[in-house]
Amino acid sequence: MSSTQDHALVARVVSGQDTAAFGELVRRHQSQVRNFLRKLAGDISAADDLSQDCFMHAWEKMHTYTGRGSFIGWLLKVAYTTFLQSKRKSKRYAEIMEQVGHRMETNAETYTLQSDEVTDLDKLLAVLDEEERAIMIMSYACGLSHREIGEATSMPIGTVKSVIFRGKQKIRTSFDIKDHQHG
């Protein structure tokens, strides 16, 4: 995917609210955004709803994309923020319901799979906390550089590296990944 083409499309959206150019941007990046959110949320339909919300936020905030980093990096930042906002909302909703007497199951901190099929990756993601999961997915599934992840998560590069290191350590201690490699 050419970043020059992305920049040209972004310029058309910002200058003239061109919905056709925005549609092209969505077509080019929907797969990566949906993949990111599916892995992060663990629920396909919720992730697809979040992806739509993410692109709506991206439409509203497009003027804030300065063209400095890659467009997909910026888009994943919007996706991550959308995910966190949705988590906060559902957590707050659960708290309010609890206050009025309804006890609700909340998966604010734990990774709960909604799918019947549990893959190796699902098991692997389940041992990570939310922040580690997001960063590991950005790094290994979306191929973002440490700098891009830092921009997406508003973290210094050193912190990103240490979170990835910590995530890998957790995976190493939880799974014998060498067996997987040869198996």
Add this chain to the structure above:
Amino acid sequence: MISKIINMADKMKDADDRLLESMFASEPIADSGFSAAVVKRVRRRLWLRRLAVPIAALVGGAIAIKPLADFVSIAASLFPAVPPQLIDATASMIPQLPTIVLGAMILGACLLGLRLLED
């Protein structure tokens, strides 16, 4: 130059990194109407935004018309020096209900026509 940097970065990856990359790798997700649905939502939002100001102006105008007419007649009694022709002219300039309805219909038709053209 960029490919050299990418190659260097790739060489710096250890076996765990490559294994994790292969585990995280997934097939691209087919669009299946996703982008069309997003663009539809964006267009709907744009139209709602464009309609918001004219609708607000119409509703505000409809609400304000009666007090405005009262204000004109009170002003006329407070300022007897103002020529009555001017008061009558001001009062007649206030649009009546049929005018407002007709204006709203024309505005609605214009916006609908523009939307059809855009689609």
